[in-house]
Amino acid sequence: xxKMAVILLCFSMLCAAxxxxxxxxxxDSESGQAVIGTEVPASHIINVTLIGSGSYDLDGETGSxxxxxxxSQPTLSIKPDSGWEITxxxxxxxxxxxxxxxxxxxxxxPVYEDKTVVITLTGQESSAPDPSAPDSSxxxxxxxTSSSSSSVSKIDSSTVAATGGDNPAxxxxxxxxxxxxxxxxxxxxxxxKSRDKSMxxx
Amino acid sequence: xxxxxxxxLTGVLMASPLTAFAEITENTxxxxxxxxxxxxxxxxxxxxxxxxxxVDFNTVNTDFGAVKLTKAQLEPNKCIKVTMTASGExxxxxxxxxxxxxxxxxxxxxxxxxxxxxxxxxxxxxxKTDLTISISxxxxxxxxxxxxxxxxxxxxxxxxxQP
Numbered sequence: 324x325x326k327m328a329v330i331l332l333c334f335s336m337l338c339a340a341x342x343x344x345x346x347x348x349x350x351d352s353e354s355g356q357a358v359i360g361t362e363v364p365a366s367h368i369i370n371v372t373l374i375g376s377g378s379y380d381l382d383g384e385t386g387s388x389x390x391x392x393x394x395s396q397p398t399l400s401i402k403p404d405s406g407w408e409i410t411x412x413x414x415x416x417x418x419x420x421x422x423x424x425x426x427x428x429x430x431x432x433p434v435y436e437d438k439t440v441v442i443t444l445t446g447q448e449s450s451a452p453d454p455s456a457p458d459s460s461x462x463x464x465x466x467x468t469s470s471s472s473s474s475v476s477k478i479d480s481s482t483v484a485a486t487g488g489d490n491p492a493x494x495x496x497x498x499x500x501x502x503x504x505x506x507x508x509x510x511x512x513x514x515x516k517s518r519d520k521s522m523x524x525x
Numbered sequence: 526x527x528x529x530x531x532x533x534l535t536g537v538l539m540a541s542p543l544t545a546f547a548e549i550t551e552n553t554x555x556x557x558x559x560x561x562x563x564x565x566x567x568x569x570x571x572x573x574x575x576x577x578x579x580v581d582f583n584t585v586n587t588d589f590g591a592v593k594l595t596k597a598q599l600e601p602n603k604c605i606k607v608t609m610t611a612s613g614e615x616x617x618x619x620x621x622x623x624x625x626x627x628x629x630x631x632x633x634x635x636x637x638x639x640x641x642x643x644x645x646x647x648x649x650x651x652x653k654t655d656l657t658i659s660i661s662x663x664x665x666x667x668x669x670x671x672x673x674x675x676x677x678x679x680x681x682x683x684x685x686x687q688p
Contacts, residue, residue: 345573345590348681355572355681359589359658360674361580361615361625363665393670435666436583 366390368437369397375410375444377403379427394433401427403444410445414438570605571596572647574679575656580627583665586634586657592645592679593653604648604686607679615673623669628659629677648686 348355369389373379381389382397391397401409401423409427411420415438423429431438547558575590592607599605609629617623632638637657645654 345576345593347595348572348574348679349570349596353681354678355574356676356678357575357589358577358674358676359580359615359627360577360672361582361660362672363582363625363668363670365670433666435668 364393366392367434369431369434369440370438371399371440371442373442373444375403375442376407376446377401377442377444379442391431391434391438394435396431396433399429399431399440401429401442403427406447407444410443411441412443413441566598568600568603568683569596569598570594570683572605572607572679572681573653574607575677578658580658580660583662584660585662585665586637586659588634589629589656589658591653591655592647594647594650597648597650599648599683602686604646604684606644606646606682606684607654608644608682609642610678610680612675615675617669618672618674620669620671623671625660625668625673626664627675630657630659631655632657646684646687 346355346357367390369381369391371379371381371387371389378385379399379401381391381399389397401412403409409420409423411418412423412429413419419429547560549556549558571594573591573593573595575592578587578589580587592609594605597605611629613628614624614626617625629642630637631640631642631654633655634657637659642654642656645652647653
């Protein structure tokens with residue numbers, strides 16, 4: 324009976340429980356207070372994408388994503404390869420090409436939010452290369468591979484390793500052919516040994 | 526001795542006027558009487574004020590609850606006056622010289638008004654004023670990194686209602 328009473332009491336307390344999201348002031352007190360607060364982050368991310376042949380750095384550091392201290396003013400240095408020039412530079416979608424100096428320098432305003440920069444370079448052929456199409460005419464330059472995302476640079480280095488030459492397709496087919504021959508040879512040896520054994524047993 | 530004491534006590538009691546009721550007799554004119562019934566109810570009220578609130582980074586308008594009269598037993602022509610005192614600047618915990626300005630407006634964050642909240646008069650149960658914490662985009666952009674806070678004080682007064 325006592326247990327039942329305790330259980331019922333607990334149940335009734337659970338049902339009556341409520342969540343209060345405010346404070347109360349009654350005639351017994353004359354004032355109340357509330358604290359308001361916020362957190363302002365210490366740094367922001369600057370992502371940079373380069374289209375074309377060249378390189379860049381942010382305050383001397385290379386990469387595609389940078390952490391900048393809040394309210395700092397880092398300098399972006401753009402270095403097009405020979406025969407290439409800066410066509411456009413956008414910052415969070417806004418064109419800032421006019422603000423880039425003749426030597427390819429851009430000083431950020433005090434950084435107060437994440438930034439995305441897209442640099443477009445144009446070569447002497449007057450058309451910007453398609454960054455998605457692999458360049459089969461020459462071995463990719465290291466600066467070209469490091470200017471884009473890391474996944475793009477990884478794909479380029481594995482292609483160079485597979486060819487050992489100019490045509491990646493020939494290298495792959497050659498490799499597959501050699502591997503198949505070795506496999507068949509091994510298979511033949513195993514069959515021969517098994518036949519010899521069976522003949523000895525007879 | 527005991528009898529004497531009892532007699533004296535009885536006499537004293539009879540001499541003391543001790544009225545617990547009124548009388549209407551054949552000599553009373555008019556033959557009616559009245560009795561005054563009195564009681565006193567002290568004013569009672571409960572005012573709900575905003576709770577502690579955290580503002581998300583880069584948010585211009587943030588809901589800040591409401592001042593609301595949730596219980597009221599007030600005298601006629603009386604109200605509860607709620608007055609807010611706020612510095613208007615959240616201070617950086619690491620460097621109090623670094624501040625983040627804010628303003629408290631009337632209205633919810635979705636429907637904030639241009640009226641800066643200073644006080645409200647609440648007369649009936651349910652009377653309330655919604656509040657919003659507002660920080661401009663420029664102030665956010667210029668704010669140094671760190672934790673900011675400020676304390677807002679709500680004072681309650683039992684006052685005459687404005688006509």
